[in-house]
Amino acid sequence: MFPVIQVGPLSVQARGVILLAAIWFATEAAERAAKRLGLSGDAIYNLTLLAGIFGLVGARLGYALDHFTIYRNYPAALVALDLNTLSATWGTLAASLAAYGYARRKGIASRTLLDALTPGFLVLAFGLALADLASGDGYGMPASLPWSIELWGAARHPTQIYMLLAIGLISLIVLKTDRPFAGYRFGLSIVLYAAAYLIIEGFRGDSTLVNGVRMAQVWSLAVIIAALFVLRRWAEAEPTTSALINP
């Protein structure tokens, strides 16, 4: 576990470095996938850049909104170079809205775009799991297994490594599989990622529980069911696929 990377006199949080690298690689992966699917690589680059900028601004403004009474007294803190005052939820929302708005404006908002972005999402998910491994977050339940890792005073399930392996497998399945209709790879990756999360969450030691039930598992199952319905709807909307289903 390496939460901090020492670069000369500077101490840099490993989690932040890993996530930045993941964003860079994710953008590269999405650009390449876009070109293979007949979309403009430049458009994808611009989309991710815009999403990144709006995401960062949204994350800071969202954090300030969540702590309004404090930022009202320290307005200068809105522009402070501080990565600890960013809201992931607000940032993701702002980035998604910016990306959707740009895609609509450029006329590239489509299920094919989602398929193009899928490799990028998988790279990001991999980066998140790697960041968890570096920081010790997302730790597993105590377990005496040959592959347990020593973390936070106990031998534990290496849930971060389970997730890394799962994402690797999901990437192989999604990217090697045929694409029967637009949006298939995106939908499939959502179903498989949520399924992996559902299973691996059962081994985590930091789950949020309600009457013993791990809430992240409940949400994962809901996402799987919703994604299956969406995939079915998309499949029915494709003329060729519809013909196969209803000859």
Added chain:
Amino acid sequence: MTDRRRFTILLLGVIAFGGGVILGSRDFSARSGVVTSPAPQIGFVAPDFDLEALTGGSLKLSDLRGKVVMVNLWASWCNPCRAEMPAIDAVYQQYRAQGLEVVAINTTFQDSEADARSFVKDLGVNFPIAFDRDGVTSKRYALQAMPTTFFVKRDGTIGDMLFGGPMTEALISSKIEKLLAEQ
């Protein structure tokens, strides 16, 4: 078999499998309660310490149970540590009456006590300072960079933590306000 029927079977299979996984991995032991083992990680009990205070006497973390405690590890040669001390002091003054306590632990095992005392005198801070002379406390808190700050909740578990600095008043306030609001 029609497509609709196949989809229904798939859906029922997913619900059955997912439901089985959820019920089979229920956990009634921890997380909704207090995790009892100490570790420098959110959700765990903050490792206890009993260190000599700059003003004499000792500072023991477990004696501060019931308060929100900001444990800050620093050294006199650490520039970000120096930069954030005024902000820590300002927040300490502001929230002390609401139950905030600050323990700034000087990593004396890799610093000079004379320099540390001079540092504190120069800055004129008001919060308690402790000396980690043998490095045991720093090791318990897995110190890898300075400054490092842990925000300990009233129940003695770690609510949040930050590596590096300097922290601003807004950042510190945003971290401790929600912890102070918890009973």
